[in-house]
Amino acid sequence: MNRGRLLVEVRQCKKFISYSYGQSLQSHYIKCLANENGSNPTLLLFEFEPVYTCGLRRSSSIINSADIERLRSLRADFHETDRGGLLTFHGPGQLVAYPILPLQHQHLQLTLRTYIARLEQTLVETCREIVGQTRVYPGTENGRTVNYAGAWVDNQRKVAFMGIRYSRGITSHGVSINCSVDMDWFDHIVPCGFDRRHITSLSDEVSSARTVTVKEITPIFLERFQKIFNIDLRMNDDKCN
Numbered sequence: 001m002n003r004g005r006l007l008v009e010v011r012q013c014k015k016f017i018s019y020s021y022g023q024s025l026q027s028h029y030i031k032c033l034a035n036e037n038g039s040n041p042t043l044l045l046f047e048f049e050p051v052y053t054c055g056l057r058r059s060s061s062i063i064n065s066a067d068i069e070r071l072r073s074l075r076a077d078f079h080e081t082d083r084g085g086l087l088t089f090h091g092p093g094q095l096v097a098y099p100i101l102p103l104q105h106q107h108l109q110l111t112l113r114t115y116i117a118r119l120e121q122t123l124v125e126t127c128r129e130i131v132g133q134t135r136v137y138p139g140t141e142n143g144r145t146v147n148y149a150g151a152w153v154d155n156q157r158k159v160a161f162m163g164i165r166y167s168r169g170i171t172s173h174g175v176s177i178n179c180s181v182d183m184d185w186f187d188h189i190v191p192c193g194f195d196r197r198h199i200t201s202l203s204d205e206v207s208s209a210r211t212v213t214v215k216e217i218t219p220i221f222l223e224r225f226q227k228i229f230n231i232d233l234r235m236n237d238d239k240c241n
Helices: 019-034 065-072 112-131 183-188 214-229
Strands: 007-012 042-046 051-054 077-080 087-090 094-100 136-138 150-153 157-167 170-178 232-235
Touching: 019 042, 019 077, 019 094, 019 170, 042 214, 065 077, 094 214, 112 136, 112 150, 112 157, 112 170, 112 214, 214 232
Parallel strands: 007 042, 007 232, 051 077
Antiparallel strands: 042 094, 051 087, 094 170, 136 150, 150 157, 157 170
8 A cells, every 4th residue: 555645445335225324324434534533534335225315406396295205105215315416216236435535635635626527537437347438428528517427328328426515624425326226216206307218227238138236346446446536445344234
């Protein structure tokens, strides 16, 4: 490990977990970092049990109480969150990553804008490894919005998503990549404000005989994350479920 680089602990839940439990873990590691008790920054990796979540941009025109009950009747949970973004779905077959980072650390020194750009680059490069270098594009280009931030296949279908929070110098929430998630879950909402036809998964974009799993995509994501953020990652075997 390089002493001139930030060390980030990777904690991966090996089983499906509830969204509420994931949030409690996130809150715990945010507090550890904020208390400056020697804790390292953390990268949390999850696969959630089926859940619909809505960010700070929620409005009654997007979802109301009746909609929430309808979604819960599908045997999925529903949570309002303090992240940016609109309504989306998380579930098995989708990698969710929460970087809990101090952006102004001496070995990081990132503006929020640069942090978002690097997260998006990480998603794009990860998905390109599976779908192909010429098919995956970012939602932003040279600081200009082309599509919503994330990773887009053929500039038409979104396969990876972003919804972050930045408070008191620490990042939370993060990104998700549709690997082999059941896309039918997205049929019940307007995901992130898009027509369902504009949402895809990595498995849907490769050979029909192949399933791209979270297990396959995770080491690719970690390698790209470490390289793009110029940090050191260390796997932590502490049980989180």
